[in-house]
Amino acid sequence: xxxxxxxxxxxxxxxxxxxxxxxxxxxxxxLKLVSSSEAECRELAxxxxxxxxxxVRCSECGSFTEDDPCSICTDTRRDPSVICVVERAxxxxxxxxxxxxxxxxxxxxxxxxxxxxxxxxxxxxDSLLARVTSRQVTEVILALNPTAEGEATALYLARILGSxxxxxxxxxxxxxxxxxxDLADELTLGTALEERRAF
Amino acid sequence: xxxxxxxxxxxxxxxxxxxxxxxxxxxxxxLKLVSSSEAECRELAxxxxxxxxxxVRCSECGSFTEDDPCSICTDTRRDPSVICVVERAxxxxxxxxxxxxxxxxxxxxxxxxxxxxxxxxxxxxDSLLARVTSRQVTEVILALNPTAEGEATALYLARILGSxxxxxxxxxxxxxxxxxxDLADELTLGTALEERRAF
Numbered sequence: 001x002x003x004x005x006x007x008x009x010x011x012x013x014x015x016x017x018x019x020x021x022x023x024x025x026x027x028x029x030x031l032k033l034v035s036s037s038e039a040e041c042r043e044l045a046x047x048x049x050x051x052x053x054x055x056v057r058c059s060e061c062g063s064f065t066e067d068d069p070c071s072i073c074t075d076t077r078r079d080p081s082v083i084c085v086v087e088r089a090x091x092x093x094x095x096x097x098x099x100x101x102x103x104x105x106x107x108x109x110x111x112x113x114x115x116x117x118x119x120x121x122x123x124x125x126d127s128l129l130a131r132v133t134s135r136q137v138t139e140v141i142l143a144l145n146p147t148a149e150g151e152a153t154a155l156y157l158a159r160i161l162g163s164x165x166x167x168x169x170x171x172x173x174x175x176x177x178x179x180x181x182d183l184a185d186e187l188t189l190g191t192a193l194e195e196r197r198a199f
Numbered sequence: 200x201x202x203x204x205x206x207x208x209x210x211x212x213x214x215x216x217x218x219x220x221x222x223x224x225x226x227x228x229x230l231k232l233v234s235s236s237e238a239e240c241r242e243l244a245x246x247x248x249x250x251x252x253x254x255v256r257c258s259e260c261g262s263f264t265e266d267d268p269c270s271i272c273t274d275t276r277r278d279p280s281v282i283c284v285v286e287r288a289x290x291x292x293x294x295x296x297x298x299x300x301x302x303x304x305x306x307x308x309x310x311x312x313x314x315x316x317x318x319x320x321x322x323x324x325d326s327l328l329a330r331v332t333s334r335q336v337t338e339v340i341l342a343l344n345p346t347a348e349g350e351a352t353a354l355y356l357a358r359i360l361g362s363x364x365x366x367x368x369x370x371x372x373x374x375x376x377x378x379x380x381d382l383a384d385e386l387t388l389g390t391a392l393e394e395r396r397a398f
Binding site for chain 2: 004005006007008010011014015018019020021025027028029030031032033034036038041042043044045046047048049050051052053054055064065066067070088089090093182183
């Protein structure tokens with residue numbers, strides 16, 4: 001890019017690969033960074049490397065944590081008999097913000113998508129079944145995104161789980177169809193959680 | 200934030216301080232980063248620190264560069280008799296992308312803003328006058344943002360520069376090319392009408 005020194009240009013390129021960051025945002029951020037102090041840049045750089053190296057997946061629920069198992073899975077005040085199944089770790093955060101769920105979570109890691117070659121074996125379904133079988137789980141809440149793949153995955157899980165004698169429910173409709181679960185506002189998401197229906 | 204491990208939470212906070220990045224974007228980026236490889240995170244972290252440490256201000260024009268003076272100021276094919284004055288280094292980039300300017304630049308570093316305590320002594324005005332006086336400068340183009348402060352600063356500079364015998368011009372105001380007449384705001388359309396040119 002004419003007029004931009006190489007290291008700054010590289011920073012713009014690298015920032016541009018982040019989700020939701022286009023060329024203009026990347027340029028704006030890069031210029032802000034080179035205009036700020038070395039200490040501030042070092043702080044951001046360190047927090048990136050630090051977050052990546054400290055953060056692991058909880059071997060129980062699959063969400064992000066520093067200590068395995070995570071604070072939700074080890075919280076004895078939380079009801080172990082209810083498991084809320086979500087697609088992504090960010091969905092756990094969205095549900096926690098509603099403050100209306102006191103059970104445990106299970107992160108699937110995605111949804112079934114035959115066209116993308118994602119089958120049951122690519123998701124954390126075996127570990128979900130293992131948790132349901134080995135623990136006193138009475139209800140599984142399917143909190144997948146209200147997309148075609150999300151619904152298909154919910155249907156698939158409902159069928160397997162139903163045969164294991166647990167109540168299977170899903171979030172109430174009310175979420176905008178085609179929307180993204182972790183972008184919903186707390187009230188809508190909280191209501192959807194409370195009004196979950198039996199499958 | 201409930202459910203988020205501390206290092207990840209810190210990263211969200213730090214990213215949230217970047218321009219144009221709100222809490223949701225910061226969360227999305229942070230989750231993407233901890234889900235990507237350590238090498239990718241290290242690359243981003245390095246490019247931030249690297250860009251900051253290599254990038255300096257050109258002592259001549261004030262824009263960002265790795266070698267001082269910058270490649271534009273040392274480019275003998277560029278006309279040294281025309282100086283284009285801009286507010287920010289990012290404006291140099293925008294003008295370079297047009298490919299229509301072959302002179303040199305001068306970055307003011309902002310605009311006059313008495314309410315924010317920014318007077319002439321806080322901008323790179325002395326060095327602009329020094330360049331105009333000591334070199335064969337015949338024209339100064341004021342390419343400041345068409346805001347109240349930008350216009351006031353342009354007026355101020357035009358007055359000082361006019362007394363030094365250089366031609367002072369400013370960017371044309373009017374309808375954006377490719378824009379829609381009935382979508383233009385009244386001020387823009389009024390200016391376009393007043394500053395109409397003979398065909």
